[in-house]
Structures are given as C-alpha cells and as structure tokens.
Amino acid sequence: MKEQKPLWTTGIALLLVMVTFFAFNQWNHKQEKALEDQKQELKNKNQKLSMEIERLQSTNEYLKEKPSVGEEESGYHTWPEIEKKAERLVNESDGNFKKSWAMYLVKEAQRYKINPFLVYELLKVETGGTFDPELVGPETKYGHAYGMSQFMKNTAPWIADMAGLPYEEELLFDPYYSMQLSLVYLDFLKNKYNNWDEALTAYHRGMGGLKAYKKENGHAESWYAEEIQEKAENHTTVVLAN
Structure with a gap:
C-alpha cells in the first residue's frame, strides 16, 4: 500500500503555488505598467517633436515671406x-x-x-x-x-x-x-x-x-x-x- 503524504505537506505545496502565482502576477503587472509608461513617454516625445517640426516650418515660412519694413516717412511728419x-x-x-x-x-x-x-x-x-x-x-x-x-x-x-x-x-x-x-x-x-x-x-x-x-x-x-x-x-x- 502506497504511503500517503501528510495533509500539511499538501497545504504547504498549495501555498507555495499560490505565492508563486501571486508573485508572477505582480511581476507581470509591473512589466505591463513599465511598458505602458514607456509607450506614453514615447507618445509625449513624438508630440513634442511634431510641435517642434511645425514650429520650425512656420518660422522658416515666416522668415521667407516676411515683407520688408520699407522706408519710413520723415520723423518730422x-x-x-x-x-x-x-x-x-x-x-x-x-x-x-x-x-x-x-x-x-x-x-x-x-x-x-x-x-x-x-x-x-x-x-x-x-x-x-x-x-x-x-x-x-x-x-x-x-x-x-x-x-x-x-x-x-x-x-x-x-x-x-x-x-x-x-x-x-x-x-x-x-x-x-x-x-x-x-x-x-x-x-x-x-x-x-x-x-x-x-x-x-x-x-x-x-x-x-x-x-x-x-x-x-x-x-x-x-x-x-x-x-x-x-x-x-x-x-x-x-x-x-x-
């Protein structure tokens, strides 16, 4: 007849499985959060880069198209x-x-x-x-x-x-x-x-x-x-x- 393991050893094994599962979930959650943070940071950088490109383009157009101030009237007038x-x-x-x-x-x-x-x-x-x-x-x-x-x-x-x-x-x-x-x-x-x-x-x-x-x-x-x-x-x- 096969000897049965004590009930307490089964409980410990189950507890270890639960602890491992919980730890894995926590680690997985942290990894997901870190990935989301990286995505958001990249999105923010892309938005700033787009704004900077637009600003540089606008500045360039302004400098090319800006009309000359021209000659002014005499200060006496x-x-x-x-x-x-x-x-x-x-x-x-x-x-x-x-x-x-x-x-x-x-x-x-x-x-x-x-x-x-x-x-x-x-x-x-x-x-x-x-x-x-x-x-x-x-x-x-x-x-x-x-x-x-x-x-x-x-x-x-x-x-x-x-x-x-x-x-x-x-x-x-x-x-x-x-x-x-x-x-x-x-x-x-x-x-x-x-x-x-x-x-x-x-x-x-x-x-x-x-x-x-x-x-x-x-x-x-x-x-x-x-x-x-x-x-x-x-x-x-x-x-x-x-």
Whole structure:
C-alpha cells in the first residue's frame, strides 16, 4: 500500500503555488505598467517633436515671406503722432508705463505695422497692470514666465534668434528687449494665422494650446484675445477723436 503524504505537506505545496502565482502576477503587472509608461513617454516625445517640426516650418515660412519694413516717412511728419499715442499710454497706465517705453513701443510697432495699443494691452494683461519689467510669473508645468512680455525660457531663445537678437536670460527683464520680442512674436503669429483671435490666443496659450482651444470651443475667440482687441480699439478711437 502506497504511503500517503501528510495533509500539511499538501497545504504547504498549495501555498507555495499560490505565492508563486501571486508573485508572477505582480511581476507581470509591473512589466505591463513599465511598458505602458514607456509607450506614453514615447507618445509625449513624438508630440513634442511634431510641435517642434511645425514650429520650425512656420518660422522658416515666416522668415521667407516676411515683407520688408520699407522706408519710413520723415520723423518730422510722424513724430507728433508717435508722441500723442505715447502720451495716451503713459496717462492710461497712471504713469506705470514709462514715457520712454511708450515712445519705443509706438515707434517699433509702426515698423511692424502693428497697433501699439494692442501690444500695450497685451503687456497690461500679462503683468496685471503693473508693467513690471522684473516680473516672474507663477510656476506652471512648463516653468515660469519672465519680464514684461512674460516669455518662457523655452520660447524666448528661438524668437530672439528670429529677431536677430542675442539671447541671455537676464535680458528678459530688459523692458525694451521684452517689448521687441513681443512685437516679433506677434508679427510672426499674425503672419501665420492671418487674424488676431488666433494670434493672440496662441501668444497666451502657445500654438499647441491654440489647437486644443479651437478643438474644444470651435473657435479662437478667447477672453484674452477679445479683451485685448476691444481695449486697443477703444484707445484708437480716443486718439483719432483728439
């Protein structure tokens, strides 16, 4: 007669099988999770690469098609109008926007055929009305934004390169440098989208953010774009009336 194994040895064997099965499931789950994480990381990298390629293509098209600024009229004819617009900006800001900044902005905006009041209102929104050239924005998943125009360190270098300007991080706190970058970027966005709703929303949210906004809302008329354009138009109306 064959000797039967004790019941406790059978229990131990069954327990070992269960423990092994559980350990294998845990290992398999970790492997699956690691694989999913790798897939997601690869997807994120591909998305960033696609956005970078699109940005480079857009920049290249902008630089090829950007019209020449052309010859300007004599300062004798244009300066009174520049001064009038600059005074409007200084007064409206209660002196927070300095006269020298205003003169610079109006003169440079004229070169790019951009309404200086639109840029002024953008700077006003970006700085919460302070026009603080040393402003550091709140932390986001993309980092901080810096200066009067609130550029991030992943955006400012290629805009500076497009503008033919040097790039150093401390320059983002220079009000004239900051305004120049904002003008170049707005000029780029306006040429890319051919309308201010998309250009301004892209300035605020990024070009990828603009796509997401349009997909979600069916249009690019964000509060940011609408507020800036409406207030810029009010300034223009007042200056023309005077």
